[in-house]
Amino acid sequence: MSTDVADSAVTPPAAGPPPGIVVRGVSRSFGAVRALDAIDLEARAGRITALVGPNGSGKTTLLLVLAGLLVPDTGTVRVAGHDPVADGPAARARTGWMPDAFGTWDTLTARQVLLTFAAAYRIPTATARVRVDELLATVHLHEYADRPASVLSRGQKQRLGLARALVHSPDVLLLDEPASGLDPRSRVDLRILLRKLADEGRTVLVSSHVLSELEEMADDAVFISRGRSVVPETITTRSTWHVRALSLGALTGWLTAVGAAWRPGEGTPDGPGSVLLEVSGDEGAAQLVRDAVAAGVPLTSLAPVAGALEQAYLTLEEERR
């Protein structure tokens, strides 16, 4: 039986390591637009936290506040224990920021760009040279180390932006759409690198619209809608699963008899086929398998129709309507 029951990697933040990021009641308006509306958020050290939300929901505004580049109107923020406004230099020394589009000085080489940022973080020159070589290798830009940044493609610039965010070995990483423009190999490399950074005990907060990708990399998810953090219903209660059986007739007959709300999937009643069923999380799926076995209904597969993040996101969109 193919089942993704054990693979729901994204869970709400649980008790565990200390939070690397704490946001309490933060608001930020641009004129009449309330981009952040008393938002709360925690992201823990040693974990990758996904920041998920529709266009204009406030993700970039929040990341800019965390990076110390935008002052909130109200609320409190702690990044690696420091307030980015009141204690800016200490917070910035521990924060790596990767914006969605990384502007470089095109006349500098990739190496010079990184050395310039290393100097800004007051890393001694000899140490910086070693660190920059390591990072250029990590993001597979060593061949371009001494070429002007102007020759870099969009994806290569993104990778340089990632190296820039890591130059001072920050405790907290803030990544705004880091995978945009990256080819599939680079996306896999990014995922592996972020996992390694989290395993080293760093806090990684990453926003992306590519939910399948976030699903694979994130441990926790924070959903944001209209400037507030929200918990989509799906996270805690229901999701749609694809249930397949050797006999569609036996499956639908049994589901109808036990009063389950199912929708047709595919197949004909006297052959193999599937239905769509609302299931209450992994526990509900496990119970469904037990009940089907007890009832003599031959299930052949059971899987969520979409990743947990995608389902939660779609619920969020429904809730917004």
Ligand SMILES: Nc1ncnc2c1ncn2[C@@H]1O[C@H](COP(=O)(O)OP(=O)(O)OP(=O)(O)O)[C@@H](O)[C@H]1O
């Ligand atoms: N500098 C600004 N001036 C005026 N309005 C702004 C500014 N920056 C953001 N906004 C508004 O604040 C809201 C939140 O924007 P933000 O960029 O944070 O959203 P987002 O979730 O990052 O969106 P996207 O997924 O499209 O990148 C939007 O309504 C946007 O128009």
